[in-house]
Amino acid sequence: xxxxxxxxxxxxxxxxxxxxxxxxxxxxxxxxxxxxxxxxxxxxxxxxxxxxxxxxxxxxxxxxxxxxxxxxxxxxxxxxxxxxxxxxxxxxxxxxxxxxxxxxxxxxxxxxxxxxxxxxxxxxxxxxxxxxxxxxxxxxxxxxxxxxxxxxxxxxxxxxxxxxxxxxxxxxxxxxxxxxxxxxxxxxxxxxxxxxxxxxxxxxxxxxxxxxxxx
Numbered sequence: 001x002x003x004x005x006x007x008x009x010x011x012x013x014x015x016x017x018x019x020x021x022x023x024x025x026x027x028x029x030x031x032x033x034x035x036x037x038x039x040x041x042x043x044x045x046x047x048x049x050x051x052x053x054x055x056x057x058x059x060x061x062x063x064x065x066x067x068x069x070x071x072x073x074x075x076x077x078x079x080x081x082x083x084x085x086x087x088x089x090x091x092x093x094x095x096x097x098x099x100x101x102x103x104x105x106x107x108x109x110x111x112x113x114x115x116x117x118x119x120x121x122x123x124x125x126x127x128x129x130x131x132x133x134x135x136x137x138x139x140x141x142x143x144x145x146x147x148x149x150x151x152x153x154x155x156x157x158x159x160x161x162x163x164x165x166x167x168x169x170x171x172x173x174x175x176x177x178x179x180x181x182x183x184x185x186x187x188x189x190x191x192x193x194x195x196x197x198x199x200x201x202x203x204x205x206x207x208x209x210x211x212x213x214x215x
Contacts, residue, residue: 121170
């Protein structure tokens with residue numbers, strides 16, 4: 001299928017980002033009220049702001065490369081991640097007081113937090129690496145945070161990662177708790193991947209195990 005083949009784009013396709021963010025918003029709306037630190041619609045609203053901001057500024061290349069745009073987007077992503085970690089803290093607290101009837105809700109909340117964690121770190125990696133999506137294609141720009149296999153094999157000047165590639169990095173790091181085929185090069189990339197792996201470990205090992213035990 002053409003959809004899943006490597007294609008070269010003039011700009012990074014935004015529908016990848018919008019699709020996964022819409023999925024995260026649906027999952028967040030399914031969280032129980034007692035597992036949300038902020039008012040119910042605050043987190044989905046932040047994610048909608050991410051979608052709207054990306055849609056409005058990305059098609060214009062000059063704005064796409066703007067440091068102000070990157071600051072705004074990275075701030076929004078960080079805010080969503082903080083809110084997601086706060087929900088994880090509430091889930092961990094609920095695990096020790098939960099009854100049998102609460103187990104399905106805790107499992108659903110765990111899945112929501114886990115998927116949101118993966119998507120938001122993927123967005124962080126996408127915006128952070130090599131100056132962001134607006135600068136990665138510039139000749140001579142090489143402040144990479146990640147080394148993809150295609151870049152290591154010598155295809156560096158003809159291949160550029162898109163959001164789906166960073167989503168794959170986030171998925172593998174969140175499930176294997178370590179890099180797989182894509183290597184972190186910078187300290188900030190290693191730091192962020194460590195945080196993502198630790199959050200995923202808490203969810204998979206503690207939350208899921210305890211919720212299943214309650215069942």
